[in-house]
Amino acid sequence: MPAAAPKKCRSDAAAGRAPLMSVRGLGIRFKTSLGVWQATRKIDFDIGAGERVGFVGESGCGKTITGLSILRLLPGNLAGLDGSILFDGTDLVSCSARAMRAIRGRRIAMIFQEPMSALDPVFTVGHQISETLCVHTGASKEEARAKTLEMLRRVGIASPERRIDDYPHQLSGGMRQRVMIAAALICGPQLLIADEPTTALDVTVQAQILELLRELSETSNTALMLITHDLGVVAETCTRMITMYAGEVIEDAPVDDALVRPLHPYTSGLLRSLPHLSPRHGRLPSIPGRVPSIVDMPNGCRFRARCAHAAPGCEAEQELRDAGGGRKVRCWRFRELDLPGALQHAASTPIAAMAGTP
């Protein structure tokens, strides 16, 4: 089935503009007692203004550290950051610490899985949100408070006048995450990095938060980098999906295209292993083997030992190739493979378990 041309999610590049952020050859190395570890390498991707990009992949593939590297918030045992992160004209890898501080929190903001760890328990939520504003914009106390109230209302906190002087422990998990989002968005950033923002929440609350993120991104043209291992979350929130495997980007495509017709065997394997996609009580397809260890990466394609389509030639280094239609894939065989996606078959029967959901 030919992939439909992406409509609403056209990238800046396709529109002839430079993307908001352009990451090239990003690699992260850590010093450990066992030597230097190459945690990620050759990471290339673009994020356009207002675009919502989902980053998926298994535990340990490098999603979080890629997000942290953009704000230069990597842990202290960093051995080196290679490549470039061009954000609206500034290279975040090489810019001064001062330039970075002017961008962090103001033009690029980040939210995490556990809002409690990011909120300071000894300050009221109002203080924490307006603080950001005062530091970055020099707003007066009164201005900042008014803006904070407005922001709390926008993120869906009921009667914000009563909540603004609450301490974080007085709020429920969903409300804390809303406060985090308010603090992240108060300066009107161009890019919001959200690392598993709903993993700790219940599905009914998750639906509220995802809806909020999508709505805020649309109304204020904020780009969203959404890190998750839930493909359903990406499908419902993002316009583009980037799949990572063993420290590399292996596929980059408009969400619907990646779901309907993945080009990389790993993306296809991930989709096929979802219980949604198998008949009830039937056997679930799974990907044999496990992710190679960071200290023992194979040469050539890193997915080779688990790939059902491995062939002579796969032991060669794989580059992220342009596959046309705004898609990229790190597999030299992508043209000959016809891989199944989130539909049972080209007949496009969706998942048994979901057909009846309202």
Next chain:
Amino acid sequence: MPLGPDSTQDAIVSVRDLEVRFQTSDRRATVKAVDGVNFDVHRGETFGIIGESGSGKTTIGRALVFLLKPSAGAIRHEGIDPLALPRKRFQSHRRDYQIIFQDPNAALNPRMTILSSVLEPLELARAGTSAERERQAREALDRVGLPQDVGERYPHQLSGGQKQRVVIARALTLKPKLIVCDEVVAALDMSIRGDVLNLFADLQRELGLTYVFITHDLAVVSHISERIAVMYLGRFVELGPTERVSEHPLHPYTQALLSAEPRPLPSHLRQGSRIMLQGEIPSPIDPPSGCRFRTRCPYAQSLCAEQAPDWRELQPDHWVACHFAEHPDFAPN
């Protein structure tokens, strides 16, 4: 009043009016973690329990295997009340009813080899000679699909999926009749979740096991279970065959849960409006009067605040607790 779903079938576990109460840590209040639950688990089936965190799923699971004592109500295993057994008999009886939790790291001692961990319950039960015990332990590791050399390794040398297999192997050595699986795949990466779920299905077929499968993941529970119970704030709100519950849910909360589940489908297949629930699950210390779901229910009427809905069998084998469940507006479109 009917006691609970079909007591005619061969019930390996039957639960009547179960209540479990806890003191809060400051001892000032009581949490009704489970507040009046009735159900039977049939021999050989997989019985799924789904609900948001804090709804009481784990507490039911722990009560089922007598890791904690019910505050009120009764739990029978194959018709007998285990708490009425003499101490020794009770200890050996409990081996037939195992529980596995989410985090395999918490279940395995990092300083013990895998083989010693798997041997531990057999040794505690003093089953057979030491050679026999070792053979049984190795057999269990083999049965869950682990390579032979795993026995000599330590937990940190295994992946998350392998560790969860070890925990399953250990539960199997005592040849249980029933295993409560509490969020057992939640910590596993999606690419290996399928493997572990397949393993549960294989073991059930080969050994005739019964499972109570607890999870907050709808896709997982509806894949593996024959019947599903939906829990909210300490009570069951719906119980029925998987197909009925996941395709024709009767309770507004089940409908909302199903519609909130993010679906990994392209946009043209995700049509249909979503029931957005307001707010979050209230505290079990001070639950709402009447129907506990009423503070978030889009259909709540004044009756819902005054009176708790009965637990009734609206369709054959399909139970629900909602005053208005037969209302046509409730049918999902």
